[in-house]
Amino acid sequence: xxxxxxxxxxxxxxxxxxxxxxxxxxxxxxxxxxxxxxxxxxxxxxxxxxxxxxxxxxxxxxxxxxxxxxxxxxxxxxxxxxxxxxxxxxxxxxxxxxxxxxxxxxxxxxxxxxxxxxxxxxxxxxxxxxxxxxxxxxxxxxxxxxxxxxxxxxxxxxxxxxxxxxxxxxxxxxxxxxxxxxxxxxxxxxxxxxxxxxxxxxxxxxxxxxxxxxxxxxxxxxxxxxxxxxxxxxxxxxxxxxxxxxxxxxxxxxxxxxxxxxxxxxxx
Amino acid sequence: xxxxxxxxxxxxxxxxxxxxxxxxxxxxxxxxxxxxxxxxxxxxxxxxxxxxxxxxxxxxxxxxxxxxxxxxxxxxxxxxxxxxxxxxxxxxxxxxxxxxxxxxxxxxxxxxxxxxxxxxxxxxxxxxxxxxxxxxxxxxxxxxxxxxxxxxxxxxxxxxxxxxxxxxxxxxxxxxxxxxxxxxxxxxxxxxxxxxxxxxxxxxxxxxxxxxxxxxxxxxxxxxxxxxxxxxxxxxxxxxxxxxxxxxxxxxxxxxxxxxxxxxxxxxxxxxxxxxxxxxxxxxxxxxxxxxxxxxxx
Numbered sequence: 001x002x003x004x005x006x007x008x009x010x011x012x013x014x015x016x017x018x019x020x021x022x023x024x025x026x027x028x029x030x031x032x033x034x035x036x037x038x039x040x041x042x043x044x045x046x047x048x049x050x051x052x053x054x055x056x057x058x059x060x061x062x063x064x065x066x067x068x069x070x071x072x073x074x075x076x077x078x079x080x081x082x083x084x085x086x087x088x089x090x091x092x093x094x095x096x097x098x099x100x101x102x103x104x105x106x107x108x109x110x111x112x113x114x115x116x117x118x119x120x121x122x123x124x125x126x127x128x129x130x131x132x133x134x135x136x137x138x139x140x141x142x143x144x145x146x147x148x149x150x151x152x153x154x155x156x157x158x159x160x161x162x163x164x165x166x167x168x169x170x171x172x173x174x175x176x177x178x179x180x181x182x183x184x185x186x187x188x189x190x191x192x193x194x195x196x197x198x199x200x201x202x203x204x205x206x207x208x209x210x211x212x213x214x215x216x217x218x219x220x221x222x223x224x225x226x227x228x229x230x231x232x233x234x235x236x237x238x239x240x241x242x243x244x245x246x247x248x249x250x251x252x253x254x255x256x257x258x259x260x261x262x263x264x265x266x267x268x
Numbered sequence: 269x270x271x272x273x274x275x276x277x278x279x280x281x282x283x284x285x286x287x288x289x290x291x292x293x294x295x296x297x298x299x300x301x302x303x304x305x306x307x308x309x310x311x312x313x314x315x316x317x318x319x320x321x322x323x324x325x326x327x328x329x330x331x332x333x334x335x336x337x338x339x340x341x342x343x344x345x346x347x348x349x350x351x352x353x354x355x356x357x358x359x360x361x362x363x364x365x366x367x368x369x370x371x372x373x374x375x376x377x378x379x380x381x382x383x384x385x386x387x388x389x390x391x392x393x394x395x396x397x398x399x400x401x402x403x404x405x406x407x408x409x410x411x412x413x414x415x416x417x418x419x420x421x422x423x424x425x426x427x428x429x430x431x432x433x434x435x436x437x438x439x440x441x442x443x444x445x446x447x448x449x450x451x452x453x454x455x456x457x458x459x460x461x462x463x464x465x466x467x468x469x470x471x472x473x474x475x476x477x478x479x480x481x482x483x484x485x486x487x488x489x490x491x492x493x494x495x496x497x498x499x500x501x502x503x504x505x506x507x508x509x510x511x512x513x514x515x516x517x518x519x520x521x522x523x524x525x526x527x528x529x530x531x532x533x534x535x536x537x538x539x540x541x542x543x544x545x546x547x548x549x550x551x552x553x554x555x556x557x558x559x560x561x562x563x564x565x566x
Contacts, residue, residue, distance in 0.1 A: 007367045010364045013360075014356045014357070015356075097352070097353060099320045099347075101368055102320050102340075103318045103319065103320055103347060104340065104365055104368045105338065105341030105369050106337065106368050110337070265322070266322075268320045
């Protein structure tokens with residue numbers, strides 16, 4: 001296992017696309033809470049009248065809420081990391097290095113395991129960074145900092161981890177089908193739009209909202225429901241629903257099996 | 269011991285039989301050539317025994333042990349073209365191979381020196397000339413100190429100097445006692461370095477033999493030339509001559525019967541008062557043998 005992950009690291013360390021996408025993503029991770037804070041204070045200072053009862057009640061950084069707020073916003077930027085996975089996997093086929101790896105003595109199973117370990121490690125590292133960011137910004141701006149409130153709803157980090165693993169596996173699937181880095185990334189991005197379009201059709205035209213909710217992308221997006229509806233006094237889920245989690249995990253298992261099947265079966 | 273043995277190895281792409289029931293035995297310590305026209309199944313066969321292509325049916329065994337992926341770590345192989353990460357340096361590329369083959373990183377500099385790329389080890393792969401890329405591929409194949417080295421068209425696209433370098437490298441490696449399997453369609457290349465060969469055609473194995481045997485044919489062919497005009501008449505009169513053909517340069521190609529040779533021909537002509545100024549025994553080249561095999565099979 002250590003050998004496989006170290007091979008993946010040797011393939012990433014000198015790769016420029018890896019560092020560009022990773023740095024860009026981490027800049028966004030830090031940039032969003034700072035930007036939100038600046039925007040929030042501008043609104044409270046300039047838009048809202050001093051006597052407004054709404055002043056100071058938008059609790060973006062408040063503990064308990066912060067986990068859902070941050071992870072919900074961050075998942076819109078997962079596509080950067082998914083692109084990284086698409087490039088990484090598609091390149092192995094467009095350059096034929098996967099073929100050479102197998103010729104050199106890697107089994108197809110090991111090749112899949114290496115990529116899967118890379119996906120798990122990347123998802124874990126990003127989740128940990130997000131956890132630390134939530135903790136830091138919460139401690140800086142949250143009015144409540146008692147341990148009980150702090151770690152209430154911390155399970156959203158777990159949901160975020162599942163979302164990352166799922167999206168990366170989907171990216172790997174796209175890469176295995178397309179096998180070209182550029183087109184692969186384009187297809188990945190288009191797929192998100194096409195699925196939204198299809199989901200709308202299925203939900204409203206065909207009247208099958210359940211079917212729409214189990215499409216691969218939708219299934220992980222609902223894991224973390226938008227927390228902001230509640231600030232507009234409408235209803236939302238402020239917890240992770242078991243049925244959402246089940247659908248998400250089911251997709252993860254399906255994608256693992258599909259990806260492994262393709263790698264085992266195909267001529268390289 | 270057989271380095272590689274295949275039994276009824278077959279690969280179909282839809283209706284196309286890229287490799288059809290190939291039974292191949294490659295003995296230890298030889299330099300073995302797999303010959304065949306383009307598209308005859310050379311690369312498909314090598315792809316299957318190296319795990320990159322899934323066989324439709326049949327089986328193969330390395331070193332009499334099996335075909336587990338771990339066995340491939342003792343094999344050095346390059347198929348079709350050198351494959352590396354283009355924006356990585358030679359060292360960075362070889363580190364990946366070394367980790368896959370579970371070889372110590374110390375070997376990297378050793379093999380780079382072997383193929384003369386040590387000075388350029390920190391240059392990106394994509395900046396290399398074709399000859400350097402080919403040499404890096406050989407370095408990569410040599411990383412694990414392999415028992416057998418498999419090279420598919422190692423001189424493809426190289427200039428004469430590059431071809432000579434690679435040939436020299438192959439000969440040096442062969443002298444160290446390693447088994448080498450060479451797939452090629454450059455026949456004079458093969459004749460210079462190989463001891464055994466087989467011929468593939470349309471996915472079928474149609475011949476397997478030794479390179480040294482190709483020179484021995486039933487009849488002897490001799491080129492003969494003389495300034496004397498009586499030469500043709502004299503040749504026609506000789507009983508040992510079974511076939512006579514005039515060449516463009518005024519000389520003759522003579523096919524002699526089994527018992528005769530150039531020495532006997534020369535003596536017979538001298539008896540008739542003819543002295544020759546050009547007399548060469550023509551040995552059948554691998555190329556001619558190869559074309560003959562293909563023709564007989566067609």
